[in-house]
Amino acid sequence: MKLLQVRKGQFVYYKNELHKVYSVKPLAKKSVLMFRVKDMEQVDAKAEEITFYKPKHMDCFLFFGSKYTLLEKQPAEEGGYILITKPDPDYMDHYSLNEFEKVESVEGNNVITTRQNTVKSKEFLVMAPGEISGSNDIAYFKIADVPAEQLEEDAKLEEVLREKNAIRPSIGDVYLNLDNTGTAMVVAIFGEEVTLGTGDRLTFHQLYKADNWSYLYNVADGDFR
Known part of the structure; x- marks a missing residue:
């Protein structure tokens, strides 16, 4: 795929998995910036390494x-998701090709999204939860090439991501040390590791599972949970 053909928002396959382009940097060695649709992991690649795909009715994938x-x-439903496949925004709206939007309210056949965009029915496909019988699974370019272990991991992905989001701390989070009643604030995050003001370094999972550290509040909130 030539770089001139790559556009922000396009669905593409990279290393056999479905991705979405979020930026194109023509002068960079790896000019196409994407995230993997199934888990939002960010990657970059060369234009010749990706294959374009246009999503359509009855396509099924992991989001x-x-x-x-x-x-x-x-009909779209409040709280559900839509995929904008034919964007035609009014001047007050801000959305583009293949954006995932959450529905705040439904007005006839049109929807108002949580980002306060008004999207007309001709512009989007509804993302119905689950895999509907007869649908076309587009999570992989060639499903036959996917190891059984990978498919097993995909089946557990929703639970894994839910826990990962639940345990992800933020700069300014304050924790109580149950061993000595002292407190410490998260002062740095690097990768999957946090550094507390006491100098302690723990992974997200270690901090979440620790018996001696209990979350109190974030300094930006100015209040306890």
Whole structure:
């Protein structure tokens, strides 16, 4: 795929998995910046390493750990998701090709999203939860090339991501040390490791599971949970 053909928002396959382009940097060695649709992991690649795909009615894929099937002429529901496949925004709206939007309210056949965009019914496909019978699984370019172990991991992905999000700390989080009643604030995060003001370094999972550290509040909130 030539770089001139790559556009922000396009669905593409990279290393056999479905990705979405979020930026193109023509002068960079790896000019195409993407995230993997199933878990939002960010990657970069060369244009010749990716294959373009146009999503359509009855396509099914993993989106942040959960299976969804794309449906046209399907009423959207509050709290559900849509995929904008034919963007035609008004001047007050801010969305582009293949954006995932959450529905805040439904007005006739159109929707208002949580980002306060008004999206017309002709512009989107509804993301129906689950894998509908007869749907076309597009999570992989060639499903036959995917190891059984990878498919097993995909089946557990929703639970894994839910726990990962639950345990992810933020700069300014304050924890109580149950051993000595002292407190410490998260002062740095590098990769999957946090550094507390006491100098203690723990992974996200270690901090979440620790018997002697208990979350109190974040200094930006100015209040206890």
